[in-house]
Amino acid sequence: MTADPIFSPTVPARLRKTALIIGSGIGGLSLGIRLQSLGFDTTILERLDAPGGRAYQKRTEDGYVFDMGPTVLTVPHFIEELFALERDQAALTAPDFPPSTLSGERVKGGVSGGPRTSEYVQIVPILPFYRIYFDDGTYFDYDGDPERTREQIAELAPEDLDGYEAFNRDARAIFERGFLELGYTHFGDPATMLKVVPDLLQLDAVRTLFGFTSKYFQSDKLRQVFSFETLLIGGNPLSVPAIYAMIHFVEKTWGIHYALGGTGALVQGLVQKYGELGGQIRYGAGVEEILTRSGAGRLARPVAAGVRLASGEELQADIVASNGDWANTYLKRLPSPARRVNNDLRVRAAAQSMSLLVIYFGFRAEGYAPLDLRHHNIILGPRYEELLGEIFSGGVLGEDFSQYLHLPTLTDPTLAPAGHHAAYTLIPVPNKAGKGGGLDWEEEGPALVRRVLDFLEQRGYIPHLAERLTHLEWITPDYFEQTLDSHVGNAFGPEPKLVQSAFFRPHNRSEDVTGLYMVGASAQPGGGTPSVMMSAKMTARLIAEDFGIHPEVVEGVPAGYPLE
Structure with missing residues (x-):
């Protein structure tokens, strides 16, 4: 059986596949844009009165504007790719990582993010990336510039200059393998994970990040400088694997950026793009239950059929994707019989981020x-x-x-x-x-x-x-x-420690319910604004594969996947 040709805009609306996305965070909006570009008719359901989720923006009566959540933007070409998408141009196989915008130099000013981005939001580079203050009043300005970094290390802890060179070399190797090569890998089965284990062991990327950093720096201050960043995605430097040393190079390669008007301005730009592609958003539409129906065959998994809102209204759809919290998606919105893998024991035992x-x-x-x-x-x-x-x-x-x-x-x-x-x-x-x-x-x-x-x-x-x-x-x-x-x-989903990373992190395609997907900070690859955009691309690829519309897969759908 082959999938309906929903990739074509000439297909009548009654034949297009429908998707419901729970939550309008950056991950949900990014997935909505991608599904619209794939030809789905998509509705995002948001329980709050405005978009953003953790990235909700609050405007006060006395004239202040506060981003409630994320404020650090990295990898601006991820944003550019979303704004460049058009109907039937899913960009699922487009080049993922263009050359560095730094070219060995610090971003000194101006506007970044690409020509399509500038139609929706203005993004500017920030320098230094961070000023890191220590308790004794000294500080370290981290701006990604190697020479300035060396100068500050020479002032702060000259004995660690050689260690910095070694750290820089080894962190780059982790970045090239873990981000550039494996960044969009969805670890949906043990075999995929086992293929990369030897490389991770060779790179020493499975020890803790703090332990990895401590190999190179004697100074407690520098150990903190080069390990604190995982706290911004909910990870404990003492327990996250050293593969997260890649963050250092992600920032160093593409810089730190800010959306004028706040992260909320980026959210509004994504909402605008999503609407231009035909997507719908409903606010005040909290989801009470994910509806399922029986799959074909006695041992078949249940199939996602839609959702029931807190108001009692039921909405039908071909697929459901949750940009909400992984644990509560399964614990609160699916009955126990439908959760053989993501059961109460597994979900409640998972360590959550701080x-x-x-x-x-x-x-x-x-x-x-x-x-x-x-x-x-x-x-x-x-x-x-x-x-x-x-x-x-x-x-x-x-x-x-x-x-x-x-x-x-x-x-x-x-x-x-x-x-x-x-x-x-x-x-x-x-x-x-x-x-x-x-x-x-x-x-x-x-x-x-x-x-x-x-x-x-x-x-x-x-x-x-x-x-x-x-x-x-x-x-x-x-x-x-x-x-x-x-x-x-929790503020960032499951804690990204070793036993909850890659294959061991919640899967973007549900193992329990056919047609149910996860996206965002709770899913692979993890938390942080660039990661949730990567998560959306991962999930869109899985959906495209399941519907036989990915350019690189044989047209058709997995056995047992009903498309009637």
Whole structure:
């Protein structure tokens, strides 16, 4: 049996295949654009009142604009590829990785992202990528420039210059194999995983990232500089595999970028593109249940048939894709008999990423000295390994903390009233599993907020903050659990440690229900804005294969896949 030729725009609408996507995060929007380009009629169902999911953008009555979630954009050609898609131009086999935009030099300014991107959103490079502050007041500006990096290492820990050269060499090898060659590999079976294990072992990419970094650097500060980045995708440097050293080279190769107007402007651009391709979005449309029907044959898996909304309305579709939390997609939206692989035992046993307390605040700039801060600031506390242990396994709040302070109005003053700054600071905290479930965030949240703001003022990061403050609000693990429907309040999906990476991470094609797919931070390859865009391309490829429309597969569908 061959698939209907849905790739052709001449096929009547009644014959086109339909898709429902749960969630309008960046992963869901990216998949929606790709499915529309493949010829599906796609509807995205969003439980909130606006798009974005974790990348939701909030506008306040007093004139501030806050990105609620991701703020770091890398690999801008991923964005360009989405905006360049047209109906019946799925780009599933297009070149994935163009040459570096840096060409050995730092991105010095201007607009990046490609000509089609500029039709929807303006993306500009940020330098330095991060300013990393240590507890003793010193700092390290990471901007991807090898010479500037060497100069700072010579000042901070000259004994580690040779170690940096070795780290740079070996991290590049991991990047070339793990990202450039394997970036779009979907590890859907053990054989695919086993093929790459020898290479990963040879590259020493399976030891922990912190252990890998510690081989090259004697300085605790440099060990932190070259391992902290996985915290921005929910990974503990003490437990994620060293393959994540590739992040260093992803940033170094294509730079760090910012969407003028905030990440919410990128989300709106994706919404616009999706609409131009004919896609639909429904807001306030929370999904209560994924509907299934029996497959052909006594031992056949159930088949996705649509969804039931919280309102009771039922929607039918040929496929369903979830951009929501993996654990809650299976635990809350599918009955136990339909979940032989992703059963209660497996899902509840999976380690989830840490949660966050994020403080959104506005303050006066006029009348005060300019801030000695950068767009992206990492402020490390006095402890590193011990604090990570508390966050990821201890379930307790220590007396100290580390934070990521985002100050976008240094680049884009439009996010705040004239003469003011808009900022957010993000503090990793335990999720609500285990001991973390005993934390009362209605009590702990305000107390931690006060400690963090006092710290920023007393340590001189934002002098006189208390008297300058004009807007203050925050979110806690309760927000992730209740508003974003994340299991135990996780902020990034399953924790990306070794035993939950590649084949061991949730699969983008469900093993339990035919026609059900996952996309986004919970699925392969993992969290982070570029990864969820990669996830969307992976999932679109799997769907295309299943419907016989991928240019590189034999037309037809897998045995037992009903297309009536």
